[in-house]
Amino acid sequence: MKLESKVPEGPLAEKWTKHKFNLKLVNPANKRKYEIIVVGTGLAGASAAASLAELGYNVKAFCFQDSPRRAHSIAAQGGINAAKNYQNDGDSVYRLFYDTIKGGDYRSREGNVYRLAEVSVNIIDQCVAQGVPFAREYGGLLANRSFGGAQVSRTFYARGQTGQQLLLGAYSALNRQIANGKVKMHTRTEMLDVVVVDGKTRGIITRDLVTGKIESHSGHAVLLCTGGYGNVFYLSTNAKGSNVTAAWRAHKKGALFGNPCFTQIHPTCIPVSGDHQSKLTLMSESLRNDGRVWVPKTAHKGLKAKEAASIPEGDRDYFLERKYPSFGNLVPRDVASRNAKMMCDEGRGVGATGLAVFLDFSDAIKRDGKDLISAKYGNLFDMYKQITGDDPYQMPMMIFPAVHYTMGGLWVDYNLMTNVPGLYALGEANFTDHGANRLGASALMQGLADGYFVIPYTIGDYLANIGWNDKVGTDHPAFKEAIDKVNDRVTKLLSIKGKKTVDEFHRELGLTMWEYCGMSRNEEGLKTAKKKIQELREEFWKNVDVVGSANELNMELEKAGRVADFMELGELMVDDALNRSESCGGHFREESQTPEGEALRKDDEFSFVSAWEYKGDNQPEELHKEELRFENVKLTQRSYK
Amino acid sequence: MKITLKVWRQKSRTAKGEFKTYQADHVSSDMSFLEMLDVLNTSLIKKGEEPIHFDHDCREGICGMCSLYINGHPHGPLQTTTCQLHMRSFHDGQTITVEPWRAKAFPIIKDLVVDRSAFDRIQQAGGYVSVSTGGVPDANEIAIPKKIADEAFDSAACIGCGACVAACKNASAMLFVSAKVSQLALLPQGHAERKERVEKMVAQMDAEDFGACTNTRACEAECPKAISVTNIARMNREYFSAVFSSYEVTVGGGD
Numbered sequence: 001m002k003l004e005s006k007v008p009e010g011p012l013a014e015k016w017t018k019h020k021f022n023l024k025l026v027n028p029a030n031k032r033k034y035e036i037i038v039v040g041t042g043l044a045g046a047s048a049a050a051s052l053a054e055l056g057y058n059v060k061a062f063c064f065q066d067s068p069r070r071a072h073s074i075a076a077q078g079g080i081n082a083a084k085n086y087q088n089d090g091d092s093v094y095r096l097f098y099d100t101i102k103g104g105d106y107r108s109r110e111g112n113v114y115r116l117a118e119v120s121v122n123i124i125d126q127c128v129a130q131g132v133p134f135a136r137e138y139g140g141l142l143a144n145r146s147f148g149g150a151q152v153s154r155t156f157y158a159r160g161q162t163g164q165q166l167l168l169g170a171y172s173a174l175n176r177q178i179a180n181g182k183v184k185m186h187t188r189t190e191m192l193d194v195v196v197v198d199g200k201t202r203g204i205i206t207r208d209l210v211t212g213k214i215e216s217h218s219g220h221a222v223l224l225c226t227g228g229y230g231n232v233f234y235l236s237t238n239a240k241g242s243n244v245t246a247a248w249r250a251h252k253k254g255a256l257f258g259n260p261c262f263t264q265i266h267p268t269c270i271p272v273s274g275d276h277q278s279k280l281t282l283m284s285e286s287l288r289n290d291g292r293v294w295v296p297k298t299a300h301k302g303l304k305a306k307e308a309a310s311i312p313e314g315d316r317d318y319f320l321e322r323k324y325p326s327f328g329n330l331v332p333r334d335v336a337s338r339n340a341k342m343m344c345d346e347g348r349g350v351g352a353t354g355l356a357v358f359l360d361f362s363d364a365i366k367r368d369g370k371d372l373i374s375a376k377y378g379n380l381f382d383m384y385k386q387i388t389g390d391d392p393y394q395m396p397m398m399i400f401p402a403v404h405y406t407m408g409g410l411w412v413d414y415n416l417m418t419n420v421p422g423l424y425a426l427g428e429a430n431f432t433d434h435g436a437n438r439l440g441a442s443a444l445m446q447g448l449a450d451g452y453f454v455i456p457y458t459i460g461d462y463l464a465n466i467g468w469n470d471k472v473g474t475d476h477p478a479f480k481e482a483i484d485k486v487n488d489r490v491t492k493l494l495s496i497k498g499k500k501t502v503d504e505f506h507r508e509l510g511l512t513m514w515e516y517c518g519m520s521r522n523e524e525g526l527k528t529a530k531k532k533i534q535e536l537r538e539e540f541w542k543n544v545d546v547v548g549s550a551n552e553l554n555m556e557l558e559k560a561g562r563v564a565d566f567m568e569l570g571e572l573m574v575d576d577a578l579n580r581s582e583s584c585g586g587h588f589r590e591e592s593q594t595p596e597g598e599a600l601r602k603d604d605e606f607s608f609v610s611a612w613e614y615k616g617d618n619q620p621e622e623l624h625k626e627e628l629r630f631e632n633v634k635l636t637q638r639s640y641k
Numbered sequence: 642m643k644i645t646l647k648v649w650r651q652k653s654r655t656a657k658g659e660f661k662t663y664q665a666d667h668v669s670s671d672m673s674f675l676e677m678l679d680v681l682n683t684s685l686i687k688k689g690e691e692p693i694h695f696d697h698d699c700r701e702g703i704c705g706m707c708s709l710y711i712n713g714h715p716h717g718p719l720q721t722t723t724c725q726l727h728m729r730s731f732h733d734g735q736t737i738t739v740e741p742w743r744a745k746a747f748p749i750i751k752d753l754v755v756d757r758s759a760f761d762r763i764q765q766a767g768g769y770v771s772v773s774t775g776g777v778p779d780a781n782e783i784a785i786p787k788k789i790a791d792e793a794f795d796s797a798a799c800i801g802c803g804a805c806v807a808a809c810k811n812a813s814a815m816l817f818v819s820a821k822v823s824q825l826a827l828l829p830q831g832h833a834e835r836k837e838r839v840e841k842m843v844a845q846m847d848a849e850d851f852g853a854c855t856n857t858r859a860c861e862a863e864c865p866k867a868i869s870v871t872n873i874a875r876m877n878r879e880y881f882s883a884v885f886s887s888y889e890v891t892v893g894g895g896d
Contacts (some may be wrong), residue, residue: 129777140784174771
């Protein structure tokens with residue numbers, strides 16, 4: 001299979017403009033003859049559904065939550081980047097492009113990333129026009145901050161709730177179209193399969209989560225805006241419902257999965273408190289601007305935060321400041337995470353589990369006063385106290401890394417279309433823009449760029465080419481067949497009646513993934529993981545206990561289906577991590593490091609996107625490579641010493 | 642900790658519900674309330690019983706999906722969401738009563754899960770600025786005083802959980818509706834449609850069978866995001882101003 005990225009030729013800055021002109025248009029009067037299915041209503045899905053409906057297409061939108069406003073984009077805290085250069089500090093579209101491609105450790109496409117930077121400016125305009133209450137200066141103009149170690153202030157924000165405000169903006173645009181009758185919204189509905197007939201995507205199969213009814217929906221195109229798969233690790237900062245099912249079913253119908261092993265581990269999360277832990281909570285990265293990260297020089301088993309003051313200054317190891325004098329506590333996410341893990345592996349971790357490091361604000365409070373620190377981080381300190389019971393004004397926080405974002409996802413071309421015609425993937429669900437590591441405040445940017453400003457153009461080209469007549473109704477045998485398969489799977493899950501709960505399987509899968517395919521990976525460990533996952537999957541289909549019935553609200557059944565898919569994905573992630581025997585971005589292979597123990601990229605061997613093709617149940621997947629060509633940037637090794 | 646739970650169980654919307662009593666014997670004070678229920682559910686499944694159904698998703702206090710009426714308070718004793726409530730807020734040996742949101746406009750789906758789609762329909766009636774994608778002015782062409790932007794943000798912080806309705810003896814949705822009306826009435830972007838918006842959203846709110854507001858302020862006291870009743874006052878002012886001067890009334894009043 002030859003992978004066509006369809007990135008247009010020509011100078012970087014002209015690619016998108018030229019491409020937009022070359023794309024076919026659908027006559028306004030004909031748009032109403034097309035039906036588009038949008039799965040997921042986060043930033044990418046809501047913005048796409050609203051924008052396509054505004055153009056005149058008929059849209060059917062789906063979400064598994066009780067309202068489109070609950071999608072997990074809502075939880076993003078920090079902000080959204082845009083190359084507005086409102087601060088006159090030297091930002092430009094090119095600089096945002098360059099920072100993003102470098103931050104991604106040169107594993108993303110130049111053309112896509114440049115386009116992202118280019119449309120970033122339109123996103124801010126759009127959101128402001130919708131009434132998104134961004135932070136402002138006293139003069140009434142928009143405020144910016146520097147974020148995630150960026151050297152320019154290009155991040156727009158709405159306190160610590162930027163994702164919420166952007167999503168509610170997109171939700172309001174979606175609501176307007178629901179009221180207009182152009183979007184038909186299906187809530188509490190989960191997509192369980194894609195229907196492909198004669199090589200084209202024709203619709204989806206869904207389950208109504210309240211009644212259990214399995215239904216068919218046909219359309220001219222299907223957009224998967226279903227987010228990332230971080231919950232394969234069981235514990236992550238994702239919402240409990242976030243899952244890979246829609247993307248995985250598309251993968252099993254032929255869509256290639258790009259760079260599945262590229263996951264982002266965020267360094268500043270609240271540590272695990274016990275076996276009951278159901279999810280991890282992120283504390284904003286901005287805390288590292290003033291907090292100092294340390295562990296004791298010698299192991300102190302079970303050291304509590306309130307005992308931290310008993311460790312004299314000379315016995316503390318501020319390990320990030322020691323190892324990276326020029327960046328100190330502000331090293332990128334992957335470096336900070338890995339070093340925290342190393343300290344804990346050495347036995348110098350703190351807290352009851354030994355899986356935590358201190359993030360200490362006492363020097364900052366001494367220097368700036370409690371009031372200033374409170375003005376900057378008050379809400380985060382309150383949240384930390386609420387969850388842990390410790391007061392960060394009195395003692396250091398304890399933090400530990402947690403899975404936060406997945407850069408990998410369905411492989412798509414420049415038009416955001418997967419290799420299956422008519423099937424698109426937007427936002428975190430695709431693999432395109434962040435390479436091997438995502439920069440802070442870039443996820444919101446990408447979700448909205450895809451939905452508001454890319455898909456409305458690119459989908460027209462496909463639709464104009466196939467014509468509105470080219471549609472398959474739900475009475476086609478392919479829909480019936482897909483429905484039967486979905487029903488069979490539901491029946492099978494309910495009939496096993498084994499001894500272990502779905503959560504027990506999920507937790508076990510998560511532990512394996514975290515241990516062997518987490519912050520640091522090696523060949524031996526990955527091979528162990530592969531075996532463990534295969535065994536677990538086998539056991540699952542013999543020994544899972546799903547109570548309740550199919551024709552009602554049954555959350556155990558929902559979880560069971562999702563965990564079954566996570567177990568298949570987990571193995572593919574391990575395969576991908578095994579294959580990529582270089583270190584890049586969030587993917588650290590222990591075999592590939594510099595003499596100082598830093599990540600060593602191998603551009604000669606691995607300048608490609610791994611795109612995996614499903615070959616049938618229990619068959620090894622086939623690897624396809626999309627070579628990455630860099631015409632504008634020079635590849636360099638990252639150094640933060 | 643040992644906890645006794647009295648939980649409302651109801652198989653479906655039409656089935657008759659009842660309280661069931663459960664014993665939770667190994668509760669850690671570090672658990673969140675929902676994690677305590679997770680552990681209880683695992684033990685129920687092990688006994689072959691159906692787990693207690695409750696809504697939840699982000700578990701970090703922002704998606705608005707979790708609910709639960711705990712010991713007579715929506716989201717429990719603290720002014721936070723249930724997912725951010727921890728067992729250290731309770732004491733060993735305590736009995737905790739857990740009910741769903743109770744409101745005619747929020748019918749029960751199962752156990753503690755209710756249907757809040759009425760909230761979506763109110764937003765669909767007018768909770769937006771009618772701008773389409775593209776063709777909007779540069780973001781900095783609209784200068785908004787910081788004070789106004791901050792106030793609009795305070796209103797926009799609503800997470801749509803429905804605690805205000807559950808707290809209200811009349812099951813009124815005024816706090817929820819007024820938060821959106823306020824946000825868009827404060828900001829210049831919302832001015833073109835402000836009269837029509839408040840009329841439509843209030844009409845939809847009434848059509849959904851939410852009760853009237855009698856200013857007891859229970860909503861404000863229980864709101865996990867501290868949405869102020871000032872919003873209700875502002876919405877009332879917007880509404881009265883609109884019904885006496887909106888285009889519909891002006892046009893209709895001529896004949």
